[in-house]
Each structure stands twice: as structure tokens, then as C-alpha cells.
Amino acid sequence: MFPFIRLRFIRLLCLIGLLGGSAVAQAAIYPLGEGRLIGSPMHVEVPDNGGSLEELAAQFQVGLYAMLAANPGVDPFLPRPGRTLTIPSQLLLPDVPRKGIVINLAELRLYYFPEGEDKVYVYPIGIGRVGRETPEMETRIVSKQPDPVWIPPASIRAEHLAQGDPLPERVEAGPDNPLGKFAMRMAYGHGEYLIHGTNKNFGVGLRVSAGCIRLRAPDIEQLFNMVPVGTPVRVINQPVLVSQEPDGRRWIEVHQPLSRTQEEYDGDGAPLVLSDQVQAFINFPYTDLDVVDQALLERSGMPVVIGWN
Structure with a gap:
């Protein structure tokens, strides 16, 4: 079982913002066949110059949680040079129609099935934290916005104010905007959720958002440019495939x-x-x-x- 002491350790790291790393890759792209098994196992050695597990995860287009689950006992800051790591690059597609965007919360993955093409794009994502869970839903992309403006909801502003970290009423596009450079809006009930970028790479592959779906900067740019308004989105929670x-x-x-x-x-x-x-x-x-x-x-x-x- 995944060690829960490590989960608490990761949560602490995210809160204090110590996990850095740069996103250097875009989606893993897999051809589709008759079955649901895609990809193949991959193993790599930690280079001599080291690097955090987040940096290695970004290089091979997987999330930090997935890397830790596949490599129990590895130091997330300084994996030992020369150690062989397993890259979780083989997976089972969720048991849903291969159409539009599919987000499996339990996997911390987003799948995009472009219409008329026998392939799938797979991205690691960050999702809602405990108390701010990303809901399961069936919806569509209702709008797309480059250089989005962030208007923090009243509930989030109140939460930050109680923690002594007041938020402005409006955050313009730029390096301080937590939505990154691209955002896609989904309608859900009387509210809305976003699929967006981030100005904090460490949040991808973890549960750190206020409910929205977070992608690394190059990933959201690629997805944003491919996905048309009206694309169906299905958010599921399937921990066992x-x-x-x-x-x-x-x-x-x-x-x-x-x-x-x-x-x-x-x-x-x-x-x-x-x-x-x-x-x-x-x-x-x-x-x-x-x-x-x-x-x-x-x-x-x-x-x-x-x-x-």
C-alpha cells in the first residue's frame, strides 16, 4: 500500500512550495487498438547530476504521485544517481466511451480522444484537495480563454483571509496568475470548473487545487490548441481498472x-x-x-x- 506518511510529507512540501522542476515535455501520445492496454513499461537510471523526482516526472510526462507510487522508497528531492526508476508509462484506459476529454480522478490523469483519430493524448493533472474535491460530472467545454483573469471566489478569499493570506479581488494575466496562460471552462450545475495551467509546477500530479483541473504549462497550451468548444468532458473516479x-x-x-x-x-x-x-x-x-x-x-x-x- 502507498505509505500514507509519504502523503503527509508531500502535502507539507506543497504547502511550503519546495518542489520545483520545469515542464519539458508535452502529452504522451498512444495509438488506440481493440483493447484498453496502452503503452509499455519503461525503466530509466537517475542521471549523475540527479534532479528531483518532479523534474524526472515532467521529463517523462507523468505526475509526481504516479512516480512515487511506482517507485516506493525513492527520495522525492534527491533520488540516488544510478538508481533505476520505473516510469508508469503503461496503463489501462478507463472503462468509458473514447470520446472527447476523460478525467479519471483516481489516476490523476486526463485523456483526450481527438475526433476521427485512432490515438489518445494522456496528461498528468492536479485535482481538488480534501474539502475542495473535484466532482464527478458529465459536461462540455463551454468556453476557452487565453491569458485568463482570475477572480477568486468569495469562499476561497475567505479561506485565505482566515489564514492571514488575503487575496485580491482580481488577478490579471501574468506570472502571478495561478491559472497560467490558458483556461477552458466547464459548466457544472449552477457553478463552473476550469481546466487550466499553473504558475506552480509542483501541483501537477497531486491534490492541491480548489477543485479545478491543473496541467503543466506546455500541456495546457497543447490541449487548449487542440480542443474545440463543445468538446464533451467526463470526470470519473475509477481507482481499479x-x-x-x-x-x-x-x-x-x-x-x-x-x-x-x-x-x-x-x-x-x-x-x-x-x-x-x-x-x-x-x-x-x-x-x-x-x-x-x-x-x-x-x-x-x-x-x-x-x-x-
């Missing part, structure tokens, strides 16, 4: 479920609840239950074979 592939292999991919309370976040985390569909998949004949148990325990976020059909 399964698939039977055309070659007969049966796979499972397990992520740590999102904590919904501060007690869960500070303690042992949210319980992992398996859906009826996943239970039936696991109980299929010829499943290696020892491998399943290990996957459910480790929650590495990487797909593993649990049997053959």
Missing part, C-alpha cells in the same frame, strides 16, 4: 482511492471498495489470486497480468 485484452491476457491496475475526509487523508486513507464488475472479473476462472492480492495491497498504479482467458 480491469481489462481482458484481445490476446487473452487479463489485467488489473489499482490506484489508491481518493480520501474524502481529513481523517482519512491524515490516517490510513480511504478504503478500497471493489465494484461488482471488478469482483466478477477477479472471480473469473484461472485468475491468479495471489497476484490480485498483491496488486490490491501495493496500489502501484501500473497494470499487471492476473490470468488468461
Whole structure:
């Protein structure tokens, strides 16, 4: 299981802004086939000049949380030069239609399926923190804004004021704007949520936002230029993904479920609840239950074979 002491450590790092790093890559692009397994495993050595895990995550277009889950015990500041790291570059597509934008909160990933093309763009994202959760929803991109102006909601201004960190009523475009250079607006109920950039790279791949979806600067620019207004958006929460592939292999991919309370976040985390569909998949004949148990325990976020059909 992902060590929760590390989760608290990461939260502290984010609060004090110590995790730096620069975004040097854009989306990972995968061809689509009949199955849901995409990509292949990748392993790299930490270079002699080192670098933080965030810098390495940005280089290979994955999130910080995903890198930590795939490499337990690695120092996020100074991974040891020469150490071999696993890049979580193989994954199972979520069990939803391949259309428009799909955001799986549990994975901290955004998928974009361009219409008429047999490929998918995959981006690491930051999502809402505990108490400011990003909701599950089905919506559309209703507008796009380059150089967005940020008008902090009253609730966020009150929260910052209570912490002795008052916010202005309006933040113009520029380096101090937390929305970055591009924003796409989604309607939801009587409110709205944004898919936007950031002026703080460390927030990507973690739960640090007030509910919006946060991407690294080059990622949001690429996505912004591809996605038309009206594109459907589906936000889901699937911590356990399964698939039977055309070659007969049966796979499972397990992520740590999102904590919904501060007690869960500070303690042992949210319980992992398996859906009826996943239970039936696991109980299929010829499943290696020892491998399943290990996957459910480790929650590495990487797909593993649990049997053959």
C-alpha cells in the first residue's frame, strides 16, 4: 500500500512550495487498438547530476504521485544517481466511451480522444484537495480563454483571509496568475470548473487545487490548441481498472482511492471498495489470486497480468 506518511510529507512540501522542476515535455501520445492496454513499461537510471523526482516526472510526462507510487522508497528531492526508476508509462484506459476529454480522478490523469483519430493524448493533472474535491460530472467545454483573469471566489478569499493570506479581488494575466496562460471552462450545475495551467509546477500530479483541473504549462497550451468548444468532458473516479485484452491476457491496475475526509487523508486513507464488475472479473476462472492480492495491497498504479482467458 502507498505509505500514507509519504502523503503527509508531500502535502507539507506543497504547502511550503519546495518542489520545483520545469515542464519539458508535452502529452504522451498512444495509438488506440481493440483493447484498453496502452503503452509499455519503461525503466530509466537517475542521471549523475540527479534532479528531483518532479523534474524526472515532467521529463517523462507523468505526475509526481504516479512516480512515487511506482517507485516506493525513492527520495522525492534527491533520488540516488544510478538508481533505476520505473516510469508508469503503461496503463489501462478507463472503462468509458473514447470520446472527447476523460478525467479519471483516481489516476490523476486526463485523456483526450481527438475526433476521427485512432490515438489518445494522456496528461498528468492536479485535482481538488480534501474539502475542495473535484466532482464527478458529465459536461462540455463551454468556453476557452487565453491569458485568463482570475477572480477568486468569495469562499476561497475567505479561506485565505482566515489564514492571514488575503487575496485580491482580481488577478490579471501574468506570472502571478495561478491559472497560467490558458483556461477552458466547464459548466457544472449552477457553478463552473476550469481546466487550466499553473504558475506552480509542483501541483501537477497531486491534490492541491480548489477543485479545478491543473496541467503543466506546455500541456495546457497543447490541449487548449487542440480542443474545440463543445468538446464533451467526463470526470470519473475509477481507482481499479480491469481489462481482458484481445490476446487473452487479463489485467488489473489499482490506484489508491481518493480520501474524502481529513481523517482519512491524515490516517490510513480511504478504503478500497471493489465494484461488482471488478469482483466478477477477479472471480473469473484461472485468475491468479495471489497476484490480485498483491496488486490490491501495493496500489502501484501500473497494470499487471492476473490470468488468461
